[in-house]
Amino acid sequence: MKTNIPIFIAKEITAGYGEQVIIRNINLELYESTITTIIGPNGCGKSTFLKSISGIIKPFEGNVIINDIEVTSLNTFELSKIGLGYVPQSENIFSSLSVIDNLKMGGYILDNKKYKINLNKVLEMFPDLKTRLFDSASNLSGGQRQMLALSRALMLDPKIIMLDEPTAGLSPVIVDEVLDNIISLRKSNITVLLVEQNAKKALSISDNGVVFSFGEKVIEDNAKNILQNKQISKLYLGGK
Amino acid sequence: MKKLYILLDNKILFLIIIAICLASLLKPWLLINGILIGSLYSLGAIGLSLIYGNLKFANMAHGDFMTLSAYVALTLMMFLFPNSENSASVGPFTFKYELLLVIPLAVIIIGLMATVFDKLIFKKLRTLNATSAAIALCSLGLAVGLRGLIQFIWGTDSRSFPRESKLFWDLPFRIKIPPDMFFCAVVAVIIATIFYLVLFKTTLGKAIRATSDNPDLARITGINTDRIILYIWFIGGILAATAGILISVQQALITPVMGWKILIPLFASVIVGGIGNPIGALMGGILIGITGELATGWINPSYKPAVYFFVLLIVLLLRPNGILGNKGRQF
Numbered sequence: 001m002k003t004n005i006p007i008f009i010a011k012e013i014t015a016g017y018g019e020q021v022i023i024r025n026i027n028l029e030l031y032e033s034t035i036t037t038i039i040g041p042n043g044c045g046k047s048t049f050l051k052s053i054s055g056i057i058k059p060f061e062g063n064v065i066i067n068d069i070e071v072t073s074l075n076t077f078e079l080s081k082i083g084l085g086y087v088p089q090s091e092n093i094f095s096s097l098s099v100i101d102n103l104k105m106g107g108y109i110l111d112n113k114k115y116k117i118n119l120n121k122v123l124e125m126f127p128d129l130k131t132r133l134f135d136s137a138s139n140l141s142g143g144q145r146q147m148l149a150l151s152r153a154l155m156l157d158p159k160i161i162m163l164d165e166p167t168a169g170l171s172p173v174i175v176d177e178v179l180d181n182i183i184s185l186r187k188s189n190i191t192v193l194l195v196e197q198n199a200k201k202a203l204s205i206s207d208n209g210v211v212f213s214f215g216e217k218v219i220e221d222n223a224k225n226i227l228q229n230k231q232i233s234k235l236y237l238g239g240k
Numbered sequence: 241m242k243k244l245y246i247l248l249d250n251k252i253l254f255l256i257i258i259a260i261c262l263a264s265l266l267k268p269w270l271l272i273n274g275i276l277i278g279s280l281y282s283l284g285a286i287g288l289s290l291i292y293g294n295l296k297f298a299n300m301a302h303g304d305f306m307t308l309s310a311y312v313a314l315t316l317m318m319f320l321f322p323n324s325e326n327s328a329s330v331g332p333f334t335f336k337y338e339l340l341l342v343i344p345l346a347v348i349i350i351g352l353m354a355t356v357f358d359k360l361i362f363k364k365l366r367t368l369n370a371t372s373a374a375i376a377l378c379s380l381g382l383a384v385g386l387r388g389l390i391q392f393i394w395g396t397d398s399r400s401f402p403r404e405s406k407l408f409w410d411l412p413f414r415i416k417i418p419p420d421m422f423f424c425a426v427v428a429v430i431i432a433t434i435f436y437l438v439l440f441k442t443t444l445g446k447a448i449r450a451t452s453d454n455p456d457l458a459r460i461t462g463i464n465t466d467r468i469i470l471y472i473w474f475i476g477g478i479l480a481a482t483a484g485i486l487i488s489v490q491q492a493l494i495t496p497v498m499g500w501k502i503l504i505p506l507f508a509s510v511i512v513g514g515i516g517n518p519i520g521a522l523m524g525g526i527l528i529g530i531t532g533e534l535a536t537g538w539i540n541p542s543y544k545p546a547v548y549f550f551v552l553l554i555v556l557l558l559r560p561n562g563i564l565g566n567k568g569r570q571f
Contacts, residue, residue: 076460088460096449108461
């Protein structure tokens with residue numbers, strides 16, 4: 001059941017690399033079972049925002065609250081325990097391990113019983129992986145790699161999942177398949193924060209849209225409104 | 241089969257293999273010695289490769305961990321079993337029963353010491369985002385410091401475990417094997433097998449490989465990589481300590497520079513096998529051991545380090561990433 005209480009709050013996040021600030025004062029709230037897509041030109045800080053939320057880089061300023069728990073000071077490995085999943089844009093699988101070992105690592109902190117339950121669950125969701133379980137993950141196709149990356153993140157039953165350009169480099173058919181999977185995540189009561197270059201398609205499946213530009217959040221609105229906004233369409237969605 | 245084909249496909253490498261086979265036929269006892277010594281090199285090389293594969297720096301202190309382990313084992317033996325000089329030796333071997341009790345203790349102590357060194361030195365360097373070269377230089381400093389400490393505590397004279405002289409095993413084809421050398425090789429093979437099983441068949445081993453493959457992703461996945469790194473140091477320390485004690489038993493000699501001297505064949509083994517690859521380190525160790533020993537049939541043994549570098553040079557010219565290096569990071 002959807003509620004009006006945000007399960008994720010990012011307050012005034014300022015982050016970057018070394019001493020260089022990439023994103024400034026970003027505020028964002030996510031609600032249960034919704035898909036929110038962040039769009040914007042290359043280098044506007046979309047991926048940096050996700051990295052700062054996941055703890056890969058520590059924000060210079062700001063706070064992240066998930067389910068009323070302040071998580072900014074937590075280590076990256078602890079975030080998965082409180083229900084935050086993250087699939088980075090590249091190198092999002094362990095290529096030296098087999099497919100089954102990738103999933104095993106996805107459920108690293110689970111006990112054996114829960115691991116088996118969750119393994120069956122993700123294999124039902126991604127049946128293509130069933131036949132490749134003992135293959136090296138490095139031998140998977142681009143689409144299968146994304147499926148594996150998503151499955152790995154789902155092994156811990158996340159409440160919120162952040163996906164960084166999950167359709168990058170995939171063929172149109174596979175892109176649709178990946179987007180269908182993202183829709184099914186929402187049906188499973190998972191909140192999705194999506195960063196996508198394929199902005200139109202991503203917004204078409206989203207509830208909310210956010211536009212980043214030069215490291216700042218410039219627009220936040222209902223995804224439909226963003227899609228219909230001619231100015232945004234011209235600037236960020238390739239419209240005329 | 242594919243690997244064998246790659247080796248045979250390369251004419252120069254094929255000629256080297258033929259040369260090794262011919263030399264082995266002419267002097268088979270050197271081949272056997274080479275395999276036995278190579279197994280010890282492999283054990284040390286696997287530990288070195290484990291650290292490199294995960295932490296991305298060459299641990300110059302690895303050899304001195306080996307030396308320290310021998311001195312710690314000797315001290316434990318003298319402290320816990322002061323009368324071990326008079327006790328019986330184990331079967332056909334020269335060492336005393338007490339040594340078998342002392343080895344696991346010493347090995348665990350060195351494993352724990354390695355984790356302490358990580359906490360005190362290397363973790364801080366990682367936090368400061370120090371480069372691999374800077375961390376390797378620090379490990380060189382640690383190596384020199386450890387050697388100085390060893391000389392300060394135990395002196396510069398050579399020592400050995402209490403032992404009893406025994407006859408070599410006389411085998412066909414003029415092969416004479418010191419029983420201790422056989423024992424050390426068997427233990428090395430057992431430890432290497434256990435390590436292999438841990439790395440490839442257990443969840444901890446898979447987490448170690450995942451951390452090596454992609455540390456950020458490992459953290460995202462919920463793996464406490466700081467803890468995994470401590471396990472890596474512990475296992476690396478255990479492998480170094482086991483190799484160090486076995487080498488001192490096999491050579492019947494403990495000196496403050498024994499570990500430092502063996503660092504050359506160890507690095508050669510790691511690079512020849514393919515940096516960061518455990519199976520490669522195993523193969524590299526055996527290859528370096530065999531070529532080094534076979535060479536002593538025709539040249540002065542003091543030139544052995546030159547042979548190691550020659551083998552290293554040839555392998556790297558033919559396969560720049562080492563024998564199994566084409567698979568990338570394997571830990």
